[in-house]
Amino acid sequence: MEKLTSFLDRYLTPVFSRFGENRYLQAVSGAFFSTLPVIIVGSIFTLIGNFPIQAYIDWLKSIGVYDIISLVGNSTTDIIALMTVFFAAYNLAAEFKVKEYPAGLLALVSYFIVTPHFIVVEGIEKPISAVAYGYFGSNSLFVALIIGLLMGRIYIFVIQKGWVLKMPESVPPKVAQSFTPIFAGFFVALVSLVIAAIFKATSYGNIHEFVTKVVQAPLTNMGSSLAFFVGLYMLMNLCWFFGIHGAAVYAAAQPIVNAINLANLTAFQNGQPLPNMYANWVLFLKIGGLGSTLGLCAYMAFRAKSERYRSLGKMALVPSIFNINEPLCFGMPLMLNPYMFVPLVLNPLICGIFAYLVQNSGLVNYTRGLSLPWTTPALLNGFLQGGTSVMLLQLVCLIICTVMYIPFFRVMDKNAVAEEKK
Incomplete structure (x- = not known):
């Protein structure tokens, strides 16, 4: 592990640092962030007009309000x-x-x-x-x-x-x-x-x-693939493990991801079939923050035996519910922690394959491409993006990630208990 860390720190870190400082990538990322407030407003009104309850939608149409609400999303x-x-x-x-x-x-x-x-x-x-x-x-x-x-x-x-x-x-x-x-x-x-x-x-x-x-x-065709999204989030998690912020990696892929999400949102607003399976796949590959650590945080808060990790879990749980997991990432820490390397890097692969199999079978709806505030809690954002089926798939992915973390965390917890006894 030390040799791998030294190699990546020597060769990979400078590359991604220059990548993240690139002015043109920063401009692209800034453009999307600048348009985000308007897109969120449009998504909220689209959601108001298309809340996942058919009786409610039929009522809006019957009173002649549905088309008026749609004007915000279309504009x-x-x-x-x-x-x-x-x-x-x-x-x-x-x-x-x-x-x-x-x-x-x-x-x-x-x-x-x-x-x-x-x-x-x-x-x-x-x-x-x-x-x-x-x-x-x-x-x-x-x-x-x-x-x-x-x-x-x-x-x-x-x-x-x-x-x-x-x-x-x-x-x-x-x-x-x-x-x-x-x-x-x-x-x-x-x-x-x-x-x-x-x-x-x-x-x-x-x-x-x-x-x-x-x-x-x-x-877009390249981005509409399991390998692209799984590879993207595995690389982001790998970078995060070695102390490199994944934003530099995501910035390069952001135009592709946004195009896929917006295609589904446009189709949803126009009442057409949703074209892309991979819209909003952040729901399944980043639950509670990068690394999908929400379940781990909850387990630490209620099941950890050491005072150190139990206190950290309780402190970090509320932010993690709103997809802010820096307290856990830096407090545990996740970075350069050999115990966390395997579950951190591999959970996008396992959850991505599972989500693909379930959605491809037709058991779960495609997501609507809505631009919700990034702090929208897990499960709630899944329900708003695709109804109960998407929410349940997100819940299963959360359980899978938690189960992957638990064996490795228990070793850390055991060592922490021993240290506290001293």
Whole structure:
């Protein structure tokens, strides 16, 4: 174990540290976090209109309220691409320490330039002058990230080079600042026009069709697999064991995970079949925090024989119920604890295989892709995401993780009792 620790500390830690400090990954992560409040609001109203009780849904429809409530969800989730392109550029500018809002505004303008401004309707000879609403939603999430980062970087380059329109000192500061990004805007518009012209000349017709078919679809298909999600959470837990925060790993996979979740949420809002089994799989692979330690914490609080671990379990139990397990991770600790290595790293594999078999058999519903607050307690979030069947599957996964931890913890507990007797 010491040799493995030394090897990973020497070679793996620097890699993940640089990975986590990457400005572009930070901008992507920041973009998703920036849109999260709006998506949560939309998810809550979607849940209000589609609470998992059919009699309640039928009642909302009978009084004519159902379609009105749906407006909130449709007006948030369905414009996720517009919010993402703005905040991707905005957060990238923040990473480079330049004025943020012009970057987001120019990226948004660029997004509209590269988006088709006509709709072909069957039976009508001439295309209608309009922008299809579908280009604003989760289907164009990867386009939004690409445009946001690219146009944000062009804006940053121009500003850092000092290519700005400087006004006389007599001009009020607010007015002068509004003229600063004009040259950057010119370059952004020019590059956007070139992109639009290039893709119009191809068989795809526009960048949205190209990215969806060539980039987004393959990545989503790769992400829609047991190996991807099990591997992701095993790697995050492994990093956490060696003191590396798993956020760096998750940031790279976040666009894929978000696209899968949003596809299910959009289908759920529109009353369509849910397309992805792996939406919201965090419910089964991260129960009570990274490592699925909620059951372990409860066992420590009520069954530990040592005063040390019993007190720690009681102190950490309430935060762990709300998916905050740092008190346990640092107090036990989980990091660099050889007793905890096997259950910590392997529980996503066991729970992932079990969840796959159960959901694939049709016994458990797919989850709805709702963006609930991350502190929503386990079992409650499972019920809200998919009803009783998802909640029961989550409960079984929690029991599996707890059973995996108990034998290893009992050895630690026994040693702690011996130390306390001394």
